[in-house]
Amino acid sequence: MLATQQAHLLRLASRLRALSGDYLNRESESAGPSYPIQNADAIVSHIEVNDAHGVGILLKRLFSGQSGLISIRSRDYYGGRQEFGEIALRLTHESSSRDAVFSKVLLALGDATVKRILCVPYFADDARTAIALKEIYGIPMCTWLMDDQNIFAGGIPDQLMRELLQKSRLRLAISAEMREAYQQKYGLPIWWLPPLVPDHFIAREIVPLPEGTPKASVMIGNIWSARWKRALCQAVEEAGLRLTWFCNEFHSGAGPSAQHLANGLIEVRAPLAEPELVALLRNSWFAVVPTGTLDKGDDRENLTRLSLPSRLVYICATSQLPILVLGSPESAAASFVRKFGLGIVCPYDGSSLRRAARTLLDPENNLAFRRNALAVGPFFSDCNADEWIWRSLAEGQPVNFQYEQLLASRRPSPAVSD
Incomplete structure (x- = not known):
């Protein structure tokens, strides 16, 4: 009862402060829901949640049924x-004081109440x-x-990140490296929760090699770095490798009007609907994933x-x-990729890329990598993942250690022939 009264008084006080201090610009920011939700789950993220970026796709995938x-x-x-x-x-919030932040949050939520936060x-x-x-x-x-915005990037100051983590009953990280660094x-203890995949698209039998196709x-x-894109184009040109890139134009790194890169060797196409994308992947021979170089020129070290x-x-x-x-x-x-024996790592170098591609195009090698993927792929199912997160939050630790056990395992890369 006292907690309810205190929340009510805080809400009234915040409204008075907001009216006198103009904390909330109603033309550019939300100023309260049109109708209240009671005992809501609040999910706080950086930008719009949609299918144009990985965080948005993952949040929609896990929680849209709620x-x-x-x-x-x-x-x-x-x-x-x-x-x-x-x-x-x-x-x-920009340069708002702590009190102003609290006031703005209260005013924005209006009569809604929240029971837990991600x-x-x-x-x-x-x-x-x-x-x-x-x-x-x-x-x-x-x-x-x-995303790292504190160790190799400066988006969130140490004091604020420390408060956020200390006040979190459950802390998760999307990669083993993120977990260890933080x-x-x-x-503070942090648990691994990797990106998860729609259960109905997971391949639970070996996907055969494509037949009758190039x-x-x-x-x-x-691609989140222009430097990575330039290095990719140069390596592809040197290797003479043909590649089809399905991407979102806005943040792809390809540019809004590009249809071909690397002198025509990279064909840029619009994203596919998920069933068509899965079918395409299953009818391909290998996938290319660019990342940074961790040298002095790496502009996205985080x-x-x-x-x-x-x-x-x-x-x-x-x-x-x-x-x-x-x-x-x-x-x-x-x-x-190395931990689970899923493929090959090579530098942005034409000859290295050519050799790696030749290795992956060998049917025996290709099937060996596919078998490793088959062994671990089903563990990344999104089935009941939202429930896993909320139950783990209630417990203050994972309700089961399925992801930790997967992280502790290792599948050796197959012996491949050039």
Whole structure:
């Protein structure tokens, strides 16, 4: 009763402060839901949740079946195209004081109430909003680290990240490297939760080698560095490799009007609907995944070292397609592929790329990588993943250790012939 009265008084006080201090610009940000939701789940992330980027795809995949969701973001990158949540709010705090942040959050939620929080932080405002929700309502919070914005990038200051992690009952990281780096820095237990894949698309029997089609290589998803794209084009030209790239134009790295790159060797196409994409992957010979080089010129070191591209897990689980990682062998992408014996890692070098492609185009080698993918792919199913997260949050640790056990396992790369 006292907690309810305190929340009510805080809500009234915040409204008075907001009216006098003009904390909320109603033309550019959400100023309260049109109708209240009680005991909602709040999911705080950086930008619009849609199918144009990996975080959006994953959140939609895991939680779209839930009712009573409030989605809160800090910024718009896609013209406000939000495809998630019963109520969607955009809250930007900039230089606001802590009191003003709390007031803004209360005013935005209006008469809605929240029972638990999942925060996927990228901007400092994401962390500030999540902390405010947790403190206002006295509810449990899970933080899922998908992008590094604190160790190799400076998007979230140490003090704010420490408060966010300390106040989270459950802490998750999308890669083993992310988990280790943040555990070491902040001294708090963090658990591995990788990107997950729609259960109905997972291949549970060996996907046979394509027959009667060219030995095609594909690439899917965005490239987040212009430098990676240049290195990719140069290596592909030197190797004489033909590649079809299915990507979102806006953040692909290809540019909005590009249809061919690398003197026509890379054909750029629009993304496919998921059933068509899975069919394409299963009818291809290998997939190329560019990453950073971890040299002085790497302009996205945080991604290279700590981020696990969701497309790696997706390719492995849905099609068993062997993967060729271009870039540093110390990258998170390379580590994942080596750990589970899913393919080959090689530098941005034409001759190395040519040799790697030849290895993957050998039927015996290709099938060996597919068998490894078959062995681990089903463990990345999204079946009941939302329930796993919420039950683990209630317990303060994983309700079972299926992902930790998978991480502890290792499948040796098959002996391949050139």
